[in-house]
Amino acid sequence: MTVDKEGSKLPGSASFDLAKASAAAAADSDAERNNVFASLVSGDADIVGLVAYSIYKQNKHDWLVSFARLKNREPDEAELTAYIIGESTPRRLATYRHLAQATLDGRGPEVGTGATGQSYSHQGLSKARNGRFAGGSLPPLTWIGLTVVVLILAYLAARAGWIRV
Secondary structure (H helix, E strand, O other): OEEOOOOOEEOOOOOOOHHHHHHHHHOOOHHHHHHHHHHHOOOOOOHHHHHHHHHHHHHHHHHHHHHHHHHOOOOOHHHHHHHHHHHOOHHHHHHHHHHHHHHHOOOOOOOOEOOOOOEHHHHHHHHHHOOOOHHHOOOHHHHHHHHHHHHHHHHHHHHHOOOOO
């Protein structure tokens, strides 16, 4: 039987259990949570920082799941501390903010699935096919078509003598 930091019994067996990883993730120390959160989020209106913190938490959960599957146990306090130290370096925190901004701009990582069960990149492709684009941009085929039209008009204008090439 496995017991979390508060002494509560966790469901499971000798093999990895998602409840174990979730309990370990929820058992973050206040100092770690406040340090990483404060480093990523500058205020209530810092949407990029909030998304960056969410990405950090997703990565931490993925690490806990992978660790438990590979080692067939939960990480001890020293291993968890080492993970947190590595993830809270200035370069890593900047990476989280960069990924968050890219995600908000619609160019985020192509991992995970949304509510529809499709990968996020596949959802973006579906939106593109349906004519819905971020930032009001035009579909790529429209740009190609416009370029071809401009080139044809330039060619015809040159043949008619309206412009010199």
